[in-house]
Amino acid sequence: MIVETVRRFAGEPLDVRLHTALRVLSCPFGELLAEVPHGASLLDYGCGHGVLASLAAEHAAARVTGVDIDERKVAVARRTGPTDASFAVVEPGSVPPGPWDVITLVDVLYLLPRPAQRDLLLALAAELAPGGKLLVKEMHTCSPLKSRWMRAQERVMVDVLERTKGAQLTFTEPDHLLRAMADAGLSTTARAVDRWYPHPHHLVVGTRGAVPC
Numbered sequence: 001m002i003v004e005t006v007r008r009f010a011g012e013p014l015d016v017r018l019h020t021a022l023r024v025l026s027c028p029f030g031e032l033l034a035e036v037p038h039g040a041s042l043l044d045y046g047c048g049h050g051v052l053a054s055l056a057a058e059h060a061a062a063r064v065t066g067v068d069i070d071e072r073k074v075a076v077a078r079r080t081g082p083t084d085a086s087f088a089v090v091e092p093g094s095v096p097p098g099p100w101d102v103i104t105l106v107d108v109l110y111l112l113p114r115p116a117q118r119d120l121l122l123a124l125a126a127e128l129a130p131g132g133k134l135l136v137k138e139m140h141t142c143s144p145l146k147s148r149w150m151r152a153q154e155r156v157m158v159d160v161l162e163r164t165k166g167a168q169l170t171f172t173e174p175d176h177l178l179r180a181m182a183d184a185g186l187s188t189t190a191r192a193v194d195r196w197y198p199h200p201h202h203l204v205v206g207t208r209g210a211v212p213c
């Protein structure tokens with residue numbers, strides 16, 4: 001994944017090349033890709049530069065759409081992503097209509113206040129196809145050491161470098177996510193996906209029930 005990502009972003013400015021290379025090294029994208037069925041329609045909400053969307057198109061032949069509030073990142077995703085992928089700027093909270101087989105939401109919720117987190121999960125769940133999956137990857141605060149490292153890094157990204165758009169940091173524990181996604185009508189599972197990573201990644205998978213025959 002690292003080689004293909006470095007190649008994909010090779011024509012971009014140095015800061016984007018560094019950011020995307022570090023991203024693919026530090027985020028367990030493989031765990032997410034393993035959840036994407038071959039040929040699925042996939043919405044990557046808060047896609048950033050489109051690293052995951054492009055990997056999903058390559059590894060799972062997914063038909064991808066990526067959206068983000070940051071027009072600079074969306075412009076990079078458009079330049080570097082697969083030709084049949086589409087990338088668009090969205091207003092906060094607005095969700096492209098489904099039905100989507102898979103929706104990915106990777107390290108976005110922590111940038112939103114709690115009520116907006118809940119509203120976004122409800123809005124995304126409503127656009128899933130029957131049997132579709134909402135994959136939410138966030139970072140928890142249960143591990144004190146990993147948690148301190150993560151907070152320091154995110155403050156630099158949001159406040160100092162301004163590389164990530166977001167007003168505040170509201171890290172979300174797995175239990176809170178599980179409740180919110182169950183309230184959105186999804187059946188859920190959660191697991192830690194941080195082995196060998198310095199960040200405390202966790203993944204919650206919410207599946208919308210199939211329509212009864």
Ligand SMILES: C[S@@+](CC[C@H](N)C(=O)[O-])C[C@H]1O[C@@H](n2cnc3c(N)ncnc32)[C@H](O)[C@@H]1O
Pocket residue numbers: 023027045046047048049051052067068069070073091092093105106107108111112164165166
């Ligand atoms: C840490 S980055 C993660 C990007 C990408 N998901 C990834 O894993 O590489 C967080 C992204 O969420 C986007 N974002 C923040 N608030 C958002 C919102 N309300 N709606 C959509 N995207 C948002 C930011 O612009 C940024 O690109």
